[in-house]
Amino acid sequence: xxxxxxxxxxxxxxxxxxxxxxxxxxxLPPVLHPGTGKPIGPQDMAPxxxxxxxxxxxxxxxxxxxxxxxxxxxxxxxxxxxYRARRLEKAxxxxxxxxxxxxxxxxxxxxxxxxAIAQAYYNKKAGIKRLTTETGAGQWGSAxxxxxxxxxxxxxxxxxxxxxxxxxYRRMMMETWGAKCVPSPSPDTRSGQAVLxxxxxxxxxxxxxxxxxxxxxxxxxxxxxxxxxxxxxxxxHQTVIGQEAxxxxxxxxxxxxxxxxxxxxxxxxxxxxxxxxxxKVQGKRPNLRIICVEPSSCPSLTKGIYCYDFGDTAGLTxxxxxxxxxxxxxxxPVHAGGLRYHGMAPIICHxxxxxxxxxxxxxxxATFEAGVTFARTEGFVSAPETNHAIRVTIDExxxxxxxxEAKTILLAHSGHGHFDMAAYDQYLTxxxxxxxxxxxxxxxALAHLPKVPA
Amino acid sequence: xxxxxxxxxxxxxxxxxxxxxxxxxxxLPPVLHPGTGKPIGPQDMAPxxxxxxxxxxxxxxxxxxxxxxxxxxxxxxxxxxxYRARRLEKAxxxxxxxxxxxxxxxxxxxxxxxxAIAQAYYNKKAGIKRLTTETGAGQWGSAxxxxxxxxxxxxxxxxxxxxxxxxxYRRMMMETWGAKCVPSPSPDTRSGQAVLxxxxxxxxxxxxxxxxxxxxxxxxxxxxxxxxxxxxxxxxHQTVIGQEAxxxxxxxxxxxxxxxxxxxxxxxxxxxxxxxxxxKVQGKRPNLRIICVEPSSCPSLTKGIYCYDFGDTAGLTxxxxxxxxxxxxxxxPVHAGGLRYHGMAPIICHxxxxxxxxxxxxxxxATFEAGVTFARTEGFVSAPETNHAIRVTIDExxxxxxxxEAKTILLAHSGHGHFDMAAYDQYLTxxxxxxxxxxxxxxxALAHLPKVPA
Numbered sequence: 086x087x088x089x090x091x092x093x094x095x096x097x098x099x100x101x102x103x104x105x106x107x108x109x110x111x112x113l114p115p116v117l118h119p120g121t122g123k124p125i126g127p128q129d130m131a132p133x134x135x136x137x138x139x140x141x142x143x144x145x146x147x148x149x150x151x152x153x154x155x156x157x158x159x160x161x162x163x164x165x166x167x168y169r170a171r172r173l174e175k176a177x178x179x180x181x182x183x184x185x186x187x188x189x190x191x192x193x194x195x196x197x198x199x200x201a202i203a204q205a206y207y208n209k210k211a212g213i214k215r216l217t218t219e220t221g222a223g224q225w226g227s228a229x230x231x232x233x234x235x236x237x238x239x240x241x242x243x244x245x246x247x248x249x250x251x252x253x254y255r256r257m258m259m260e261t262w263g264a265k266c267v268p269s270p271s272p273d274t275r276s277g278q279a280v281l282x283x284x285x286x287x288x289x290x291x292x293x294x295x296x297x298x299x300x301x302x303x304x305x306x307x308x309x310x311x312x313x314x315x316x317x318x319x320x321x322h323q324t325v326i327g328q329e330a331x332x333x334x335x336x337x338x339x340x341x342x343x344x345x346x347x348x349x350x351x352x353x354x355x356x357x358x359x360x361x362x363x364x365k366v367q368g369k370r371p372n373l374r375i376i377c378v379e380p381s382s383c384p385s386l387t388k389g390i391y392c393y394d395f396g397d398t399a400g401l402t403x404x405x406x407x408x409x410x411x412x413x414x415x416x417x418p419v420h421a422g423g424l425r426y427h428g429m430a431p432i433i434c435h436x437x438x439x440x441x442x443x444x445x446x447x448x449x450x451a452t453f454e455a456g457v458t459f460a461r462t463e464g465f466v467s468a469p470e471t472n473h474a475i476r477v478t479i480d481e482x483x484x485x486x487x488x489x490e491a492k493t494i495l496l497a498h499s500g501h502g503h504f505d506m507a508a509y510d511q512y513l514t515x516x517x518x519x520x521x522x523x524x525x526x527x528x529x530a531l532a533h534l535p536k537v538p539a
Numbered sequence: 540x541x542x543x544x545x546x547x548x549x550x551x552x553x554x555x556x557x558x559x560x561x562x563x564x565x566x567l568p569p570v571l572h573p574g575t576g577k578p579i580g581p582q583d584m585a586p587x588x589x590x591x592x593x594x595x596x597x598x599x600x601x602x603x604x605x606x607x608x609x610x611x612x613x614x615x616x617x618x619x620x621x622y623r624a625r626r627l628e629k630a631x632x633x634x635x636x637x638x639x640x641x642x643x644x645x646x647x648x649x650x651x652x653x654x655a656i657a658q659a660y661y662n663k664k665a666g667i668k669r670l671t672t673e674t675g676a677g678q679w680g681s682a683x684x685x686x687x688x689x690x691x692x693x694x695x696x697x698x699x700x701x702x703x704x705x706x707x708y709r710r711m712m713m714e715t716w717g718a719k720c721v722p723s724p725s726p727d728t729r730s731g732q733a734v735l736x737x738x739x740x741x742x743x744x745x746x747x748x749x750x751x752x753x754x755x756x757x758x759x760x761x762x763x764x765x766x767x768x769x770x771x772x773x774x775x776h777q778t779v780i781g782q783e784a785x786x787x788x789x790x791x792x793x794x795x796x797x798x799x800x801x802x803x804x805x806x807x808x809x810x811x812x813x814x815x816x817x818x819k820v821q822g823k824r825p826n827l828r829i830i831c832v833e834p835s836s837c838p839s840l841t842k843g844i845y846c847y848d849f850g851d852t853a854g855l856t857x858x859x860x861x862x863x864x865x866x867x868x869x870x871x872p873v874h875a876g877g878l879r880y881h882g883m884a885p886i887i888c889h890x891x892x893x894x895x896x897x898x899x900x901x902x903x904x905a906t907f908e909a910g911v912t913f914a915r916t917e918g919f920v921s922a923p924e925t926n927h928a929i930r931v932t933i934d935e936x937x938x939x940x941x942x943x944e945a946k947t948i949l950l951a952h953s954g955h956g957h958f959d960m961a962a963y964d965q966y967l968t969x970x971x972x973x974x975x976x977x978x979x980x981x982x983x984a985l986a987h988l989p990k991v992p993a
Contacts, residue, residue: 090549090614160544161622161918168615172689190644192918194957234915235626254708254960261914261963460715461688464615464646503648503957506708509715 089171091333093164100156101148103324105359105432106317108147110366113317113435114406117393122538125403132303133310135211138204141318149321151203158202158235162191163325167333170496172462174482181485182339183478185496186330186357189465193258195500196353197228197313200322204311205232214307215239219269219294221349222248222422223255224468224500225313230264243269243277243297246289248422254504269294276300276399290415291350291426292398299401314350315396315405315430323356330495331360339493341373343481346497347473348377348386348444349423351430354474357497359432362441375442376481377433378473380452382520383416385409385429386437386444388527393537394428404535407434411530417520419449420508421469427530445477448519452476453512456502466509468502543625545787547618554610555602557778559813559886560771562601564820567771567889568860571847576992579857586757587764589665592658595772603775605657612656612689616645617779621787624950626916628936635939636793637932639950640784640811643919647712649954650807651682651767654776658765659686668761669693673723673748675803676702676876677709678922678954679767684718697723697731697751700743702876708958723748730754730853744869745804745880746852753855768804769850769859769884777810784949785814793947795827797935800951801927802831802840802898803877805884808928811951813886816895829896830935831887832927834906836974837870839863839883840891840898842981847991848882858989861888865984871974873903874962875923881984899931902973906930907966910956920963922956 106113115124127139134142141149151159170183188196208216216238220226226242233240242264249256249268256266267273269289270280276296280287287293295312302310312319334340344361346354354377364370377386389408396402398412409428410416416425436442456472458479459465467475478496485492502509511517560567569578581593588596595603605613624637642650662670670692674680680696687694696718703710703722710720721727723743724734730750734741741747749766756764766773788794798815800808808831818824833840843862850856852866863882864870870879890896903923910926912933913919921929932950939946956963965971 089611092546092549095544095546157543192920231918235918253964254957257960257964257967258920258957260967261911261920261960263915457715461717464685464689466646466712466715501957503708503712503955504960506711506715506958510707510711513711513714 087171089169091167091336093329093332095160095164097332098159098164099325099328101150102321103328103360104144104147104149104321105363107145108363108366109435110439113431117404117537119400119404119535129403133299135207135213135309137207137211138318141321142316152206155203155206159325164329165190167330169337170463173459176458176462177479177482177486179482179486180489180491181482182491182493183482183496184334184337185498186326187465187498188326189498189501193224193228193231194503195224195228195468196323196326196356197225198231199325199356200313200319200352201228201232202235203322205236205238208309209236209238213238213309215305216309216311217241217298217301218311218313219243219291219298220313221245221291221425223252223504224423226266227255227258229311229313230259230262233264234262240264241301242266243271243294245269245291245294245422246287247418251507252504269297271297274300288418290398292412295397296399296401299397314352315428317432319352320355320359320430320432323352324359326356326497327358327360330357334495341495342492343374343376344495345376345378345474345478345481347424347470347499348379348429348433349426349470351433353499354497355430355433362436365441376477377442377444378477379444379446380419380421380424380473381446381448381522382419383410383425384446384522385427387446388522390531391434391438392534394534396428400535404537405431407431410527411533413533414527414530417523419520420505421473423470424473447473447476450512450517450519453509453517455479457512466502467498468500469505469508471499541625543623545621545790547783547786549614549618551786552613552618553605553779553782555604556775557782557814558598558601558603558775559817561599562817562820563889564893567885571858571991573854573858573989583857587753589661589667589763591661592772595775596770606660609657609660613779618783619644621784623791624917627913630912630916631933631936631940633936633940634943634945635936636945636947637936637950638788638791639952640780641919641952642780643952643955647678647682647685648957649678649682649922650777650780650810651679652685653779653810654767654773654806655682655686656689657776659690659692662763663690663692667692667763669759670763670765671695671752671755672765672767673697673745673752675699675745675879677706677958678877680720681709681712683765683767684713684716687718688716694718695755696720697725697748699723699745699748699876700741701872705961706958723751725751728754742872744852746866749851750853750855753851768806769882771886773806774809774813774884774886777806778813780810780951781812781814784811788949795949796946797828797830798949799830799832799928799932799935801878801924801953802833802883802887803880803924805887807953808951809884809887816890819895830931831896831898832931833898833900834873834875834878834927835900835902835976836873837864837879838900838976839881841900842976844985845888845892846988848988850882854989858991859885861885864981865987867987868981868984871977873974874959875927877924878927901927901930904966904971904973907963907971909933911966920956921952922954923959923962925953
């Protein structure tokens with residue numbers, strides 16, 4: 086019997102998160118205050134986050150202990166399984182070895198609870214009663230609803246309007262766990278009202294939803310804000326994925342030649358590759374390739390500019406040095422709602438500029454073709470976001486067929502597509518289309534980049 | 540740390556299915572030919588099933604080896620996890636110990652693939668090219684679509700019309716795996732045409748859909764029929780659940796006082812309890828209680844008659860001795876589509892008559908209340924069918940709170956509710972209602988029971 090599943094014992098689940106910051110060959114550019122242009126400090130973030138999370142954002146330590154209360158919830162579904170995709174390999178007739186780490190077994194169906202649980206825990210510990218957040222396709226919102234349920238916090242989720250209507254089941258899931266969810270732009274905040282005044286039919290964007298959630302948090306009692314991606318502490322929490330995968334790849338007897346994942350804000354894939362990229366940064370694995378996959382209609386890394394920009398649309402956040410399409414850019418309504426973000430995690434952008442990771446943009450229809458191939462071989466129906474990574478995994482495996490190389494490919498499988506079946510239906514009935522790269526809209530948005538005070 | 544998850548190694552996955560037939564204290568009443576009134580033999584079933592499956596239907600052996608090809612697919616998600624529901628226990632403030640065996644991690648999201656994989660395998664082995672089947676809520680149809688994908692068979696699914704419209708995502712899932720799915724009653728068969736002629740707006744029923752699938756199978760080339768519940772061989776295949784659970788309860792150090800599960804055709808719950816009921820039949824566990832939970836609007840065990848009836852609506856099947864509401868009974872459109880069946884697995888009915896299992900009927904709204912309690916404690920959002928079992932689990936745990944008894948309750952958790960969120964939405968917004976027990980309609984249907992030829 087050929088082994089296809091690599092399972093860690095609970096006792097081998099990581100007890101610490103891995104922090105890349107002290108291992109970076111050059112320090113991460115500082116986050117700047119938009120008013121002063123000076124680096125922000127922990128106190129500047131205090132209106133948004135509890136201090137333990139803020140400390141993680143700037144932590145100089147290589148590892149941060151995972152509290153036992155968080156581990157206890159992780160154990161509901163962790164450690165997750167690493168699969169060898171033997172059926173996919175066979176269908177592609179490739180000598181490549183394809184592995185995938187499957188995060189779809191969490192109650193929320195994706196990797197997002199890895200940080201949602203931690204954030205809910207730290208807020209609860211700090212005496213916070215209520216959280217606010219934004220969500221795209223709803224994976225983050227439902228994950229935080231789950232986290233808040235476990236720790237007894239109220240939650241209000243601002244969900245990007247196009248996804249709110251495309252994916253009502255995710256909203257219902259949040260409500261089942263006790264959260265409140267409204268479409269964004271909403272009339273509940275001044276940021277939302279401003280967008281609606283200009284465009285009542287606005288499909289929304291993650292940037293707008295972030296503005297609304299932040300405004301709600303800073304203007305409400307006992308309330309903090311929670312972010313599902315981009316920030317250093319979110320990437321930190323996700324490193325349970327990569328640390329587990331590293332042990333599991335050892336069990337399988339292979340070290341990856343290529344690691345592939347999709348990037349929206351970047352947390353899922355960074356959670357996978359950060360423990361591995363350390364080997365590359367330290368020169369132990371110079372040939373390791375790490376491929377970040379983004380939608381060709383919202384290509385922050387491959388087409389964005391590396392500069393300081395706001396994380397949200399209204400300009401309520403500090404300024405982050407990142408690849409951005411401009412904080413006012415409104416991405417086309419692709420089904421991969423989690424990848425519709427104008428910016429990218431600063432850590433990923435930094436590593437990209439330093440040459441440690443590469444990026445590739447893929448069009449929507451090709452990603453669903455890949456997702457159906459995956460479903461028809463491996464069985465699991467994947468999220469539209471994940472299908473982007475599957476596309477490139479298949480492409481790399483097909484290259485191996487041409488060259489005859491038996492490369493080892495590790496795919497970060499971020500979650501299932503049970504709430505995205507309508508998109509599969511569109512693909513299967515030929516109704517799904519690609520969106521052109523919206524060059525003109527990006528140029529317009531880039532003309533509105535914030536000026537950094539000298 | 541208190542253990543909440545009991546995990547079997549792959550090597551401890553059962554390699555044999557457990558067959559209750561030779562262990563029954565009295566033999567199961569024979570299946571009769573509707574024309575002759577004589578017991579049917581293997582050859583009578585040959586138009587529907589491949590011979591290896593037919594042999595399992597009548598097997599005198601205690602165990603049937605699970606083919607390695609089937610085990611290889613089982614291993615995609617098996618062994619499944621047994622959980623101790625500590626958060627639910629705490630919320631209920633009960634001394635009861637609640638365990639649940641969670642089948643929701645299969646790619647199709649329920650227990651159904653346990654038999655779908657086996658049936659697809661045996662048909663493929665017998666040279667069959669195409670299968671037909673019926674499905675209620677779509678869990679069985681999607682599971683068989685998955686099974687047929689793994690073994691390269693075509694599939695046509697007749698889906699009960701009310702569910703086809705209520706749960707379009709399950710249809711899309713079947714199509715993603717390559718199956719064809721039509722609403723039943725359909726114009727594609729004479730059975731479907733006959734129903735549509737009487738009632739063009741018929742919501743359909745499992746009985747009608749079975750008629751259509753059987754008719755298609757016996758009139759098409761290289762085609763056989765596949766059934767998702769009721770039949771002996773289906774219950775047999777599901778015993779991987781109970782065998783695993785038995786080992787896991789040993790790991791946990793407890794033997795159940797009460798086992799609870801929902802019953803539509805009965806295969807999921809029988810798969811759980813058959814390995815345990817053996818202990819009761821043999822006098823080793825006289826106090827073990829096994830509670831079968833059904834909807835009060837479709838209560839085959841608690842209100843049905845124990846007699847010979849057809850398995851389908853059109854009368855194409857042989858006659859089964861079972862508790863039935865009458866094969867022409869049309870159940871109300873409750874969300875638990877998998878429980879909308881007029882009959883019940885003969886093995887379960889037999890054990891019920893012999894006093895080894897008991898039955899309880901519960902109304903719809905109370906089941907969703909229980910499902911929301913479960914989601915808000917354990918995290919997992921459960922299928923409407925499963926919520927029936929959760930309702931009784933909670934009720935029994937609350938009784939323990941009153942009496943102070945620390946009973947051990949084992950819940951057969953058949954799958955997730957990701958495709959049933961609209962039902963949760965109805966419940967949460969107060970729009971869900973109960974259906975009265977349709978006494979008059981049952982009386983009518985029972986007046987049309989088939990006469991058994993002398």
